[in-house]
Amino acid sequence: MMNLPLFLNLLVFLALLFGLAQTRHRNWSLAKKVLLALLLGVGFGIALHTVHGAGSPVLKASIGWFDLVGNGYVQLLQMIVIPLVFASILSAVARLHNASSLGKINFLTIGTLLFTTAIAALIGIGLTNLFGLTAEGLVAGTQELARLQVIQSDYAGKVADLNVPQLLLSFIPQCRERSESDQCH
Template identity: 40%
Template sequence: MDKVSILYTLINIITMLILISIVYLCKKKNVSFTKRVFISLAIGIAFGMTIQYFYGTNSSITKETINWINIVGDGYVRLLKMVIIPLIITSIISAIIKLTNSKDVGRMSLLVILTLVFTAGIAAIIGIFTALIFGLTAEG
């Protein structure tokens, strides 16, 4: 990479850090978590589209910026994976323990399993369509 590419990549990284700090300021102003997630999503989409528009999809600047941004993104996704599964299992066990009638336990278990399968199916369908629409592959 030449010096100009490095400079533009640094500018993009600094911009990303500024955008992350804006979301952090929303937390300080007591904006709800749900709103912060949607604000972050909108900011991320706009930032990504801006980078793609100005530098192009195959630019070395874009690729290097994505490598740096992925550090934050991958960490966030891994943290979610680490936290969500124990929370779901704890919630299910807690709900089962609170039930006293064995008929209710079976009905509740079936409802929970069907809900999890249904939401996983919706997530899979969205993932498949997104991959097909944008031509994504396992190679990247």
């Protein structure tokens, strides 16, 4: 019966999370807390692989639920990166006492941006010439349109194949801002 071992795995996982949450009441450094979490995670993973075996369906189902916590945490962190960087830059500019130094900072920032862009462009031009790349294949053809129809028809099936933890995890966006051409899932 797969439900009981899965339930027990989740119960142990939640107990470990609760134990890690209790470390906030101790005067431990963040490094000690992270090291403890790492050691507990590695030990728990080894124990699960020993008990269930590497290809076990119970282990795969358990990992799906564990990913809800781990990947959810990472995706939530990714969501705050852009506003955090923006706030840090804004705070640094607001703390400038000498307004003339702002011009120097802007000049250095724009200069660095242009310099790195020029290097990237030169590398791109060099690789294009080295491999003889052209723009002939950039126009969408019948193969691309056929592939698009296959992808669109398969999308509904992939959503139906998600289990509960994957479905819950899909509600947390992985990125804050991207252009429409980029995929953000």
